[in-house]
Amino acid sequence: MGREAYITGIGQSEVAIRTTRHPLLLTLDAVREALDEAGLTIGQIDGVATFPGKSSGNLGFSPVGADEVIEAMGIKSKWHVGGMEQPAQLSSIANAAMAVRLGLCRHVICFRTVYEAAAMARPEEYSRPRSELLDGFVQWTMPFWAMSAACWTAQYAMTHVERYGMTREQLGQIAINGSKNAMLNPRARAITKEVLTLDKYMSARMISSPLCLYDCDRFSDCSTVIIVSAGDALDEVKCTPIRIAATAGSVDRPSWDQVDWPAAYETGADLWRNSDYRPKDVDTVQFYDGFAFLPINWLEGLGFCERGEGHRFIEGGTRIALDGELPMNTHGGQLGAGRLHGFGFAHEAVTQLRGLGGARQIGGDPKVAVATSGGGPMAAALLLARD
Amino acid sequence: MSIPRPRPRLDEENRAFWTGGAEGRLMITTCGDCGGHTHPPRLLCRHCLSENVVPQSVSGLAKVESYTVNHQAWAKNMEVPFVIARVRLDDAPSVILTTNIVNCPVDAVHFDDPVRVLFEEQDGIFYPLFEKVA
Numbered sequence: 001m002g003r004e005a006y007i008t009g010i011g012q013s014e015v016a017i018r019t020t021r022h023p024l025l026l027t028l029d030a031v032r033e034a035l036d037e038a039g040l041t042i043g044q045i046d047g048v049a050t051f052p053g054k055s056s057g058n059l060g061f062s063p064v065g066a067d068e069v070i071e072a073m074g075i076k077s078k079w080h081v082g083g084m085e086q087p088a089q090l091s092s093i094a095n096a097a098m099a100v101r102l103g104l105c106r107h108v109i110c111f112r113t114v115y116e117a118a119a120m121a122r123p124e125e126y127s128r129p130r131s132e133l134l135d136g137f138v139q140w141t142m143p144f145w146a147m148s149a150a151c152w153t154a155q156y157a158m159t160h161v162e163r164y165g166m167t168r169e170q171l172g173q174i175a176i177n178g179s180k181n182a183m184l185n186p187r188a189r190a191i192t193k194e195v196l197t198l199d200k201y202m203s204a205r206m207i208s209s210p211l212c213l214y215d216c217d218r219f220s221d222c223s224t225v226i227i228v229s230a231g232d233a234l235d236e237v238k239c240t241p242i243r244i245a246a247t248a249g250s251v252d253r254p255s256w257d258q259v260d261w262p263a264a265y266e267t268g269a270d271l272w273r274n275s276d277y278r279p280k281d282v283d284t285v286q287f288y289d290g291f292a293f294l295p296i297n298w299l300e301g302l303g304f305c306e307r308g309e310g311h312r313f314i315e316g317g318t319r320i321a322l323d324g325e326l327p328m329n330t331h332g333g334q335l336g337a338g339r340l341h342g343f344g345f346a347h348e349a350v351t352q353l354r355g356l357g358g359a360r361q362i363g364g365d366p367k368v369a370v371a372t373s374g375g376g377p378m379a380a381a382l383l384l385a386r387d
Numbered sequence: 388m389s390i391p392r393p394r395p396r397l398d399e400e401n402r403a404f405w406t407g408g409a410e411g412r413l414m415i416t417t418c419g420d421c422g423g424h425t426h427p428p429r430l431l432c433r434h435c436l437s438e439n440v441v442p443q444s445v446s447g448l449a450k451v452e453s454y455t456v457n458h459q460a461w462a463k464n465m466e467v468p469f470v471i472a473r474v475r476l477d478d479a480p481s482v483i484l485t486t487n488i489v490n491c492p493v494d495a496v497h498f499d500d501p502v503r504v505l506f507e508e509q510d511g512i513f514y515p516l517f518e519k520v521a
Contacts, residue, residue, distance in 0.1 A: 133394055133395065133396035134393055134394065134395045134396060135395065135396045135398070137427075139395035139396070139401065140427055140484075140485055141485045142393040143392050143393050143394070143395060143512075143514055144392075144471060144485050144486050144487050144514070144516075145392070145457065145461060145465070145469065145471065145487070146457075146471045146485050147461040147462075148459070148461065150459070151455055151457055151471050154455035154457075154471075155453040155454060155455050155471070155472070155473055156453065157455075158453050158454060158455055158498075159453055159498075162453075162497065162498045163498070205458065206456070206458040206468075207457075207458060207459045208455045208456070208457045208458065208459060208471070209455050209456040209457075209458070210455075211455075255427065257473050257483055257484075257485045258426070258483055
């Protein structure tokens with residue numbers, strides 16, 4: 001146990017659209033909740049990890065960085081990191097797990113604060129990317145008006161449409177399942193007001209085929225905190241610790257348009273290589289759904305079904321429902337509960353493993369969960385277990 | 388589309404790609420040692436790490452690897468719908484380009500369609516677009 005890493009406290013601010021609360025205070029809300037749950041004080045925190053770090057050129061995307069949290073909250077840090085150049089959002093939790101295993105620190109605040117809706121409403125205060133000369137990866141997509149990850153993801157989704165016969169009725173089950181679960185999640189009230197019907201889904205306007213409006217997550221304002229603690233520090237916490245049983249994040253081609261298959265496939269295989277658990281042991285999955293097609297990649301990549309079969313696995317929505325064989329995105333996912341950018345999936349996996357899901361709690365005394373983040377060439381997966 | 392396309396910043400790595408269209412040439416970084424292609428273009432070969440790389444013209448023939456019909460207007464006055472595609476180059480099959488398929492109805496594009504390059508010039512940048520081979 002000494003060299004294991006655990007998730008202890010978890011916390012989350014309100015999930016809002018155009019909040020007026022300052023993003024550092026949203027972060028404080030989430031930190032306070034996580035500390036209270038773990039029974040820790042801020043003085044016991046000695047590490048901070050985040051993705052992607054403060055994004056000065058696009059403050060809505062990431063208005064708060066690790067440096068700022070250390071300074072503002074009086075943390076005496078022994079190890080911290082923030083950066084975009086890692087496999088995907090949840091990699092910051094995997095990094096923290098490595099740090100506590102190495103004994104560099106004992107309790108790490110991992111956080112992701114998003115402020116994209118509020119920033120849109122106050123552009124003079126929160127900078128937006130300016131249209132200037134393009135460099136880096138986007139110079140290969142934006143000149144052709146592939147402006148959004150929606151256009152990039154849509155092209156991978158079209159592979160399933162043309163090669164494997166995916167229908168809109170099948171794809172729609174991700175958003176419909178998310179809306180049903182979000183209606184049972186009190187924190188999703190600002191995002192989901194009613195259950196999405198198949199009729200409404202089918203009549204939605206197209207964004208980038210086959211992705212329609214309901215297949216794309218929506219800018220939200222929120223902070224989510226996950227505290228990662230060393231196994232030999234568990235006597236300091238009062239909540240049920242959740243063991244980080246394995247992590248993976250394999251990336252070959254960071255360019256969104258050069259990969260043959262999204263990184264979820266290799267990362268999925270590597271997660272099992274790094275663990276003795278197998279897909280049949282998993283009680284619930286929390287799969288990144290910034291765009292509705294991405295969970296289909298994760299289902300296939302992690303081996304819950306064959307490659308090219310993911311849309312048939314979710315057909316009708318019964319298997320992935322709360323009472324199904326593999327409950328998915330039980331809080332609503334990003335489609336139903338807001339674009340929290342990856343961290344919401346880890347938060348929900350821990351909530352379910354502790355039996356604290358309230359009206360959305362799955363049955364069967366869940367012990368093992370997978371949380372993922374990323375899409376296209378980005379991928380990071382966590383395997384979480386309650387011992 | 389009537390509005391100006393976003394422009395890349397020209398540099399030592401990408402200049403040949405974005406300006407080769409002035410001579411009607413699609414320039415892809417090619418290794419003089421192993422023959423491999425590197426895209427996005429770099430000053431080294433991503434297959435063998437050789438610095439003996441040069442931009443060389445390829446035929447401009449390709450196959451549609453995937454596509455999407457974009458309906459969302461991402462900028463004011465953008466005309467929609469249009470086709471965004473990833474095309475795999477016939478004579479540099481490790482290279483995929485994101486592009487637009489033009490000169491046909493949006494519902495006429497499918498996987499594996501043979502396409503060929505044509506260039507759209509805008510202030511010295513030659514954007515490689517593709518059209519279906521009749």
